[in-house]
Amino acid sequence: xxxxxxxxxxxxxxxxxxxxxxxxxxxxxxxxxxxxxxxxxxxxxxxxxxxxxxxxxxxxxxxxxxxxxxxxxxxxxxxxxxxxxxxxxxxxxxxxxxxxxxxxxxxxxxxxxxxxxxxxxxxxxxxxxxxxxxxxxxxxxxxxxxxxxxxxxxxxxxxxxxxxxxxxxxxxxxxxxxxxxxxxxxxxxxxxxxxxxxxxxxxxxxxxxxxxxxxxxxxxxxxxxxxxxxxxxxxxxxxxxxxxxxxxxxxxxxxxxxxxxxxxxxxxxxxxxxxxxxxxxxxxxxxxxxxxxxxxxxxxxxxxxxxxxxxxxxxxxxxxxxxxxxxxxxxxxxxxxxxxxxxxxxxxxxxxxxxxxxxxxxxxxxxxxxxxxxxxxxxxxxxxxxxxxxxxxxxxxxxxxxxxxxxxxxxxxxxxxxxxxxxxxxxxxxxxxxxxxxxxxxxxxxxxxxxxxxxxxxxxxxxxxxxxxxxxxxxxxxxxxxxxxxxxxxxxxxxxxxxxxxxxxxxxxxxxxxxxxxxxxxxxxxxxxxxxxxxxxxxxxxxxxxxxxxxxxxxxxxxxxxxxxxxxxxxxxxxxxxxxxxxxxxxxxxxxxxxxxxxxxxxxxxxxxxxxxxxxxxxxxxxxxxxxxxxxxxxxxxxxxxxxxxx
Amino acid sequence: xxxxxxxxxxxxxxxxxxxxxxxxxxxxxxxxxxxxxxxxxxxxxxxxxxxxxxxxxxxxxxxxxxxxxxxxxxxxxxxxxxxxxxxxxxxxxxxxxxxxxxxxxxxxxxxxxxxxxxxxxxxxxxxxxxxxxxxxxxxxxxxxxxxxxxxxxxxxxxxxxxxxxxxxxxxxxxxxxxxxxxxxxxxxxxxxxxxxxxxxxxxxxxxxxxxxxxxxxxxxxxxxxxxxxxxxxxxxxxxxxxxxxxx
Numbered sequence: 066x067x068x069x070x071x072x073x074x075x076x077x078x079x080x081x082x083x084x085x086x087x088x089x090x091x092x093x094x095x096x097x098x099x100x101x102x103x104x105x106x107x108x109x110x111x112x113x114x115x116x117x118x119x120x121x122x123x124x125x126x127x128x129x130x131x132x133x134x135x136x137x138x139x140x141x142x143x144x145x146x147x148x149x150x151x152x153x154x155x156x157x158x159x160x161x162x163x164x165x166x167x168x169x170x171x172x173x174x175x176x177x178x179x180x181x182x183x184x185x186x187x188x189x190x191x192x193x194x195x196x197x198x199x200x201x202x203x204x205x206x207x208x209x210x211x212x213x214x215x216x217x218x219x220x221x222x223x224x225x226x227x228x229x230x231x232x233x234x235x236x237x238x239x240x241x242x243x244x245x246x247x248x249x250x251x252x253x254x255x256x257x258x259x260x261x262x263x264x265x266x267x268x269x270x271x272x273x274x275x276x277x278x279x280x281x282x283x284x285x286x287x288x289x290x291x292x293x294x295x296x297x298x299x300x301x302x303x304x305x306x307x308x309x310x311x312x313x314x315x316x317x318x319x320x321x322x323x324x325x326x327x328x329x330x331x332x333x334x335x336x337x338x339x340x341x342x343x344x345x346x347x348x349x350x351x352x353x354x355x356x357x358x359x360x361x362x363x364x365x366x367x368x369x370x371x372x373x374x375x376x377x378x379x380x381x382x383x384x385x386x387x388x389x390x391x392x393x394x395x396x397x398x399x400x401x402x403x404x405x406x407x408x409x410x411x412x413x414x415x416x417x418x419x420x421x422x423x424x425x426x427x428x429x430x431x432x433x434x435x436x437x438x439x440x441x442x443x444x445x446x447x448x449x450x451x452x453x454x455x456x457x458x459x460x461x462x463x464x465x466x467x468x469x470x471x472x473x474x475x476x477x478x479x480x481x482x483x484x485x486x487x488x489x490x491x492x493x494x495x496x497x498x499x500x501x502x503x504x505x506x507x508x509x510x511x512x513x514x515x516x517x518x519x520x521x522x523x524x525x526x527x528x529x530x531x532x533x534x535x536x537x538x539x540x541x542x543x544x545x546x547x548x549x550x551x552x553x554x555x556x557x558x559x560x561x562x563x564x565x566x567x568x569x570x571x572x573x574x575x576x577x578x579x580x581x582x583x584x585x586x587x588x589x590x591x592x593x594x595x596x597x598x599x600x601x602x603x604x605x606x607x608x609x610x611x612x613x614x615x616x617x618x619x620x621x622x623x624x625x626x627x628x629x630x631x632x633x634x635x636x637x638x639x640x641x642x643x644x645x646x647x648x649x650x651x652x653x654x655x656x657x658x659x660x661x662x663x664x665x666x667x668x669x670x671x672x673x674x675x676x677x678x679x680x681x682x683x684x685x686x687x688x689x690x691x692x693x694x695x696x697x698x699x700x701x702x703x704x705x706x707x708x709x710x711x712x
Numbered sequence: 713x714x715x716x717x718x719x720x721x722x723x724x725x726x727x728x729x730x731x732x733x734x735x736x737x738x739x740x741x742x743x744x745x746x747x748x749x750x751x752x753x754x755x756x757x758x759x760x761x762x763x764x765x766x767x768x769x770x771x772x773x774x775x776x777x778x779x780x781x782x783x784x785x786x787x788x789x790x791x792x793x794x795x796x797x798x799x800x801x802x803x804x805x806x807x808x809x810x811x812x813x814x815x816x817x818x819x820x821x822x823x824x825x826x827x828x829x830x831x832x833x834x835x836x837x838x839x840x841x842x843x844x845x846x847x848x849x850x851x852x853x854x855x856x857x858x859x860x861x862x863x864x865x866x867x868x869x870x871x872x873x874x875x876x877x878x879x880x881x882x883x884x885x886x887x888x889x890x891x892x893x894x895x896x897x898x899x900x901x902x903x904x905x906x907x908x909x910x911x912x913x914x915x916x917x918x919x920x921x922x923x924x925x926x927x928x929x930x931x932x933x934x935x936x937x938x939x940x941x942x943x944x945x946x947x948x949x950x951x952x953x954x955x956x957x958x959x
Binding site for chain 1: 758761762769770777832836837846848849851853857896902
């Protein structure tokens, strides 16, 4: 199979609208010249925010605080439960409080380099610039970050960074930042400026007159389809890691809202960039419903190893030093256990593929704290990681103070997402995409503690400016009300789709299909990919899609709480996305970040990037036939594209 | 292992409910309790029966979506563990386990084990926040906060809003939930500015939602998956009384 080159273009669709001028001055220049919406007019603009995670809650609260009329939707029963809450390790900022040499430039550079030079310079620089404001904002909200005895904020170093720029709240940083944003949102709800609608799932986007008009949701309690018209839609619906079925994402995390937008004209960028997190609790059986991450901050004090001899199945505590291979320290002497996530994940896979994996399934490596406990004492380790150790023990029944943890990589984050320009606007006017749902800042690999930073940067500090630019250029007369035929047509389509799922006389559950899709993607579009596997997976996914619509079985009715019905709709979209992920991986004939093609590696087995041919963003457009590829060429005016080396 | 389940089934808020018996033959000690329910649901679906509805999301004990009475205890028998992290190794082969929703006047049942906890959101909206809008914050290190104070604030801020405290309380009180937020913010200088209004507004909202009063049973602390201390409740009541008296 070859990817059709038809439709390949460098069209005006992909004008990233990066402001002119020096990198350091672009964001200020933008803010100086952007149109402002007058306070009186803000009230008349109705903004629909989908999702209440870090990006959604921070955007909704901030826009409402500015005076916009906001409606915010979430699929959980409360805005406080969005999956941002599960982030453990921390949030980066270029505060340089420890005085260890950090600067905005260094945070920018580390993020660009960590992303393997596949992100847009101007976006990443802006992210680093506003990072400091996020910490200020969170502290003002009462986020209880860790502190030193003198009362100042504490910082730690985090996967891949050589400075201590990570702020944290025990192992619950995501929870605390989300609760800060949720409380700010609650403040605006109380003030009557935000209408919060929980247990709503966005199931389609309404586009008419060449712009976003609103959306259709399903009320997850009554099953009703509901129409919402607005001036703009902010999609803050997170990533698509659950395409793999098993991932560290929450059970409800899904791609449906983003995928529906794709089918309405928003381009999907770099879907093949998925992050496999190196430190997760290994799979224990077929019934496994999700994977649990152990924060990679653990790698600060834990040492990763496997027995040198694959036949050595002794208990880890009694394997002597010379029987152990601390393979990360051996292969990457300068970064050791702190190499970036993609490097650590592939290294674990390599050991397990070579038969040196540990535990019952042999799909795990050890993460050992014995040395740190000897050096720092158990109390210090307990203070740093107590809740993580407890969690590990609850899940596995093993005590990591006594015996090494067993860990294995798992899908954790997706760098790809809907394509957005500098203003976070998609290719559909009036549809903005924030946080993990967009593709913009992490390139081919995200650094630890940068997801929280990006979600909040987009919501608190970027969209308040860029949304105004859009609104100032729109005309009220182009807007259509929810009673309009455009809404009715989309609602009808959604209803038909739901009826089709429910009335199918099938025999397989949505979860069975999801597991099969997950296995295909993990095997062929996972940590290592090759042409043969990708081509076969595209065919297999197409077969799975056909089988889904013939055999899926969902009990119950549409007019009630019906979890299987929700899942079925999401699985159908994941299957279509899976195919696009494989296509994108096939087209990218290089290895970069989270995308590793077996055919493109150095003699030492490291990723081989091809900057001449692939320093680009692949943005896919939905068509009735094969998806059409558009390219945004990435130009690097400020950083030198070096080979990523952590040796 | 074989596990027998007696599960509460209820079609809607106004329908009567009942306990129904099921058996899962292929349980494993490594499964989480929710994975056991997943297996049961796949079984029910294959047999043409209606699966048991329950809420869950992160399945790592932090989002607070899940919440079941397992063998009469909110989140089940293991201390400081949300039901999504309760594993079957806490049970024996052949056990019969009763599973019910979190019951409280202020948590109406939506279906089966799913309840409406939106009252919690309204308590937070009453004043469970610092009134600061985006962009107006001073430098994060401008106000030093002693480490032990920040740590104590964090102890209370760890609440996941699951509602176990309410389900366990004979009075159906939301005091631990409400006090946790009040205590978190009251520790910090940022939260002290509005401390008094906060207590009054949140406690009044708690009452308005139909939650009961606290009678110091301390069942809430015993079942809290985050181990939040009832000391917070004492602080909340003291502050509330102070507010009432100073009128």
